[in-house]
Amino acid sequence: MGHWFDHEIIRTGRLPLFCFFAGVVIGFAFIRISVRLIRAQVRWWPGNVTPGGLHIHHVVFGVVFMLIGGVAALAIPRGHVAALSAVAALFGVGAALVLDEFALILHLDDVYWTEQGRTSVDAVFVAVAVSGMLLLGLRPVAVEEFLGARSEGGGWVNWAVAVAGTLVNLTLAAITLLKGKIWTGLAGLFIPVLLYVGALRLARPGSPWARWRYVADTPRARAKLAKAEWRERRIRRPLIRAKIWLQELVAGRFEP
Numbered sequence: 001m002g003h004w005f006d007h008e009i010i011r012t013g014r015l016p017l018f019c020f021f022a023g024v025v026i027g028f029a030f031i032r033i034s035v036r037l038i039r040a041q042v043r044w045w046p047g048n049v050t051p052g053g054l055h056i057h058h059v060v061f062g063v064v065f066m067l068i069g070g071v072a073a074l075a076i077p078r079g080h081v082a083a084l085s086a087v088a089a090l091f092g093v094g095a096a097l098v099l100d101e102f103a104l105i106l107h108l109d110d111v112y113w114t115e116q117g118r119t120s121v122d123a124v125f126v127a128v129a130v131s132g133m134l135l136l137g138l139r140p141v142a143v144e145e146f147l148g149a150r151s152e153g154g155g156w157v158n159w160a161v162a163v164a165g166t167l168v169n170l171t172l173a174a175i176t177l178l179k180g181k182i183w184t185g186l187a188g189l190f191i192p193v194l195l196y197v198g199a200l201r202l203a204r205p206g207s208p209w210a211r212w213r214y215v216a217d218t219p220r221a222r223a224k225l226a227k228a229e230w231r232e233r234r235i236r237r238p239l240i241r242a243k244i245w246l247q248e249l250v251a252g253r254f255e256p
Contacts (some may be wrong), residue, residue, distance in 0.1 A: 015081055016073075016088040022132045023092020024099075028124050031100050032056055052197040059104065062097025065090050089118060099123040110241030126186065141169040175199040202228045204236070 009018050037045040049056045069091030076083045102123040104110055176185035176198030188195035203209035205228045208239050214225040 008137075009135075012137070013081075013152065014137075016084045017135055019089040020092040020095075021086040021128070021135055023089040023094075024096045024124070024127055024131065026095030028100060028128075029095055030121065031189045032071065034058075046218075057101055058097045062094040062099075062101075065094025066098065067094075069094060095127060096124065099127055132169030133190045140189050141166060141173075141192050141195075169195055172196060175209070178203070178207060179209040183215035201210040202231065205229050205232050 009015055034045070038047050043122070069087045069089075072087040073084060073091065076087065078084075098105075100120050103119040106119060135214055169189075172192075172195035173185050173188055176188060176195055179198065180203055181198045181201070183197035184194050202224060203214070205214075205225065210225065210228060212220050214228065
């Protein structure tokens with residue numbers, strides 16, 4: 001394990017990214033444990049921060065941590081890896097606190113323990129997934145294309161191919177997202193073959209693509225809609241129930 005960490009993380013210069021990733025995970029775990037202890041009214045836990053009766057949400061502390069970590073990262077010279085890693089961890093903790101109340105920011109309402117509060121868990125899952133893929137050495141499609149063009153000499157033909165490849169992949173990503181396949185589109189930005197799978201498969205019944213393409217009064221459109229609804233009912237809904245169960249396990253069961 002130590003050899004892998006040294007070879008894959010430290011020598012590749014990804015230690016600050018690893019510290020950011022760890023900061024997000026640890027910060028999210030801590031704040032979720034904290035809010036559950038507060039909700040359970042555990043006496044020995046400090047509880048909410050309410051100076052003068054004003055409830056300060058932890059998103060405020062998250063913004064402060066992100067500001068300190070971000071500015072410090074800009075001020076620290078590139079060669080100081082240990083210092084950069086420390087402020088990256090602080091930035092990660094701040095990001096976790098902000099994303100944990102993403103639903104509050106999105107709705108401008110305290111929906112933390114409601115069904116809409118699951119959006120915060122989704123936001124953290126996305127942050128962990130993206131930073132995890134970057135940590136594994138995967139690059140977004142545009143970065144991969146342009147780095148390839150640069151390594152091959154940077155001629156105008158190579159750059160043209162890189163631009164064309166990027167546009168194709170981004171178009172496929174847009175189609176995948178319009179078909180309601182959010183996680184496939186997200187992962188496809190790092191693993192392009194998934195974009196072809198997502199763009200070619202049927203759209204989810206309630207997605208924008210289905211509303212545009214499957215509502216026509218033709219046998220082909222009706223058949224596609226029926227098949228999409230069958231897949232939603234028999235395959236996707238059980239997966240969604242499992243996802244909601246996991247979200248509620250992580251976040252604390254939401255009130256009815």
